[in-house]
Amino acid sequence: MKRSMIVGVTNEDVVHPENIKTKLEHTRSVIEKQLADDNDNFTDSDCPACQSTEHSHAFDMHTFHYHQCDSCQSVFMTPRPNIEHLKTYYNDSEYAAFLKSETYKSSMSTFSKQLVRHRADQIVINNQQIENSHGRILLYSPKSSELKTILDTNPKLNISTMPAFSQNKKDHHDTGEFDLIAAFDIFERLIDPISSLKLLFSSLKVGGRLILTLRSGSGFDLLTLWENIDLVPVEHMNLMTVEGISKLMDNCNIEVQEISTPGQLDVQIVERIKTDKDLEINRFASYLINSRDQFTKNEFQQFLQRGLLSSHLYLVGTKK
Amino acid sequence: MTRENTLLKVAIIGVGKVGRTRLNILEAHPDVRVVALADTNDQIASEFTQYSCYTNYTDLLNNEDVDIVFVATTNKHSALAVIQSLEAGKHVFCEKPPGRSIEDIENIVTAERRFPNRKLQFGFNHRFHYGVMEAKSIIDSQVLGKVLWARGIYGKMGGAEFETCWRSKLDESGGGILLDQGIHMLDLFRYFMGDFNQVQSIVQTMHWDIPMEDNAFALLKTQDNKVAMLHSSATQWKHKFNLEVCMEEGYLNLTGILSSTQSYGDETLVYARKDYDGHSGKPGNPKENKIFFDKDHSWSLEINSFLNAIKTDTPILSGNSEDALKAMQMVFDIYNADK
Numbered sequence: 001m002k003r004s005m006i007v008g009v010t011n012e013d014v015v016h017p018e019n020i021k022t023k024l025e026h027t028r029s030v031i032e033k034q035l036a037d038d039n040d041n042f043t044d045s046d047c048p049a050c051q052s053t054e055h056s057h058a059f060d061m062h063t064f065h066y067h068q069c070d071s072c073q074s075v076f077m078t079p080r081p082n083i084e085h086l087k088t089y090y091n092d093s094e095y096a097a098f099l100k101s102e103t104y105k106s107s108m109s110t111f112s113k114q115l116v117r118h119r120a121d122q123i124v125i126n127n128q129q130i131e132n133s134h135g136r137i138l139l140y141s142p143k144s145s146e147l148k149t150i151l152d153t154n155p156k157l158n159i160s161t162m163p164a165f166s167q168n169k170k171d172h173h174d175t176g177e178f179d180l181i182a183a184f185d186i187f188e189r190l191i192d193p194i195s196s197l198k199l200l201f202s203s204l205k206v207g208g209r210l211i212l213t214l215r216s217g218s219g220f221d222l223l224t225l226w227e228n229i230d231l232v233p234v235e236h237m238n239l240m241t242v243e244g245i246s247k248l249m250d251n252c253n254i255e256v257q258e259i260s261t262p263g264q265l266d267v268q269i270v271e272r273i274k275t276d277k278d279l280e281i282n283r284f285a286s287y288l289i290n291s292r293d294q295f296t297k298n299e300f301q302q303f304l305q306r307g308l309l310s311s312h313l314y315l316v317g318t319k320k
Numbered sequence: 321m322t323r324e325n326t327l328l329k330v331a332i333i334g335v336g337k338v339g340r341t342r343l344n345i346l347e348a349h350p351d352v353r354v355v356a357l358a359d360t361n362d363q364i365a366s367e368f369t370q371y372s373c374y375t376n377y378t379d380l381l382n383n384e385d386v387d388i389v390f391v392a393t394t395n396k397h398s399a400l401a402v403i404q405s406l407e408a409g410k411h412v413f414c415e416k417p418p419g420r421s422i423e424d425i426e427n428i429v430t431a432e433r434r435f436p437n438r439k440l441q442f443g444f445n446h447r448f449h450y451g452v453m454e455a456k457s458i459i460d461s462q463v464l465g466k467v468l469w470a471r472g473i474y475g476k477m478g479g480a481e482f483e484t485c486w487r488s489k490l491d492e493s494g495g496g497i498l499l500d501q502g503i504h505m506l507d508l509f510r511y512f513m514g515d516f517n518q519v520q521s522i523v524q525t526m527h528w529d530i531p532m533e534d535n536a537f538a539l540l541k542t543q544d545n546k547v548a549m550l551h552s553s554a555t556q557w558k559h560k561f562n563l564e565v566c567m568e569e570g571y572l573n574l575t576g577i578l579s580s581t582q583s584y585g586d587e588t589l590v591y592a593r594k595d596y597d598g599h600s601g602k603p604g605n606p607k608e609n610k611i612f613f614d615k616d617h618s619w620s621l622e623i624n625s626f627l628n629a630i631k632t633d634t635p636i637l638s639g640n641s642e643d644a645l646k647a648m649q650m651v652f653d654i655y656n657a658d659k
Contacts, residue, residue: 002614006607124461124463125454
């Protein structure tokens, strides 16, 4: 098994710029409240990773309830919104309009430029490793058109996209035609990740590759801060652990080639929230944050990456 | 004719360290059955009672009905063992280097042409290390552009018995550290960059009391101006494997290589894009992607590749006789360039 990590420091303010924070949080809170007011139409969920029915209450976040799976330790929202709620959240809210605004895009441009380039590289390299690949790539619910734009310049690739929340059959590609499917930062947002994974599985050729990234339930920030973590509930419904997503892949007949957690922000997030909320956290984390220098914190973040203990998860699997 | 679903019968000629490594893998392989061994050491008969054992490999070839022969002898005997095995109608896998000289491998190639239905592969197992395979994907995908240059260091310390072992007897080995270990790095240069047609070198015996080189330094250039720099050493007191490849848009560094002794360190591959403006770090210090590989399945993957070519009657794609000949030509071009 291989593991990847990123060497170098990314500052959290590049990923979560301060100048848009207030507007982002305000518009999001409005739509979150709107959804929460309709929670009679939410549906219960078992563990979205290992499907265990054994789970118990973990914490509440903005009136949304999170449980932890007794088996794989994944953390997940239950009950959870339905597809109409998500369409409103992602398409028809002031929050959605702000995410599409030039203000938001320009604030995120430095980070998104790096990220999109990195993901394009990951797709190209993985495609190279697929036996007899014809370069047929499916981007599952890409956040923007930038990734497709970069990949479209590669003459060896043929790029398609599929929206995550479409119930329209014509949007589905279930013919086993794709050499590679990439689903970046989407599986934590899905109401039913198992059904989505099965759909992607049917779209993939045997021997084809699936690339996923998602916020994990194995991260130092979540496990240290727990109910004080600043999750965005509707966008973080499924926080699968390394163990949980491994079971999910196994259950869906996907052989895992790589699981890595190349996240760079855990320590910074813990430090920010601890400071902002004047929190009491466990003795070790508190000592690290309060008494050690930036070098040690950076080294500790590298350790978290290498030990699969960071909150950003990267997975590559092959259809059996 | 394909031979799917039949157990392939295997013999091993040369049951030293490398031969035993091959034996361990073959014993566990579901598609083969080891039936016979040959080694000049007559003790193997008492050690491996489950197999037919011979002290003369020609007796093995005359008496045993095997499909495949693995040749893991010293360099002095490998060429003849390969040729006689081909002549006996066997598929052959031969450890590197393919003999002691260019003439040895040329004789092998001539024999191979006489038996086009036999498969012949050479043991360049570094191609099957996960780090090398990942690097090959990056290079071949051209995600970082075309290769400009490469810089490889492969060094080991020799060891307490180094001056007296067979590798340090010119008649047995045919060359020093370059032929023994540096050949792997040369093969990787060629695997990543293509054929080289210009060579400059310094080949010296610096420390050990041996009749061949213990250090070789070489500069090689391809027809299309890619340059590779090699240092192959038997005085690297901390074992070292390091291969850097610079491309137009970025670079990759392979550091360490997993081995049975773990002495070359963790196998890691770092790659990054060049970053003029420091967006991903500081100028000249880009954010790097680092990949760790915690398993070495290179020997098994290499054998699987060989067996698959036999079962499907398809050409040997990696480590074929052309690869072996070209690698040997590089070794001897480096020797000759210092004369």
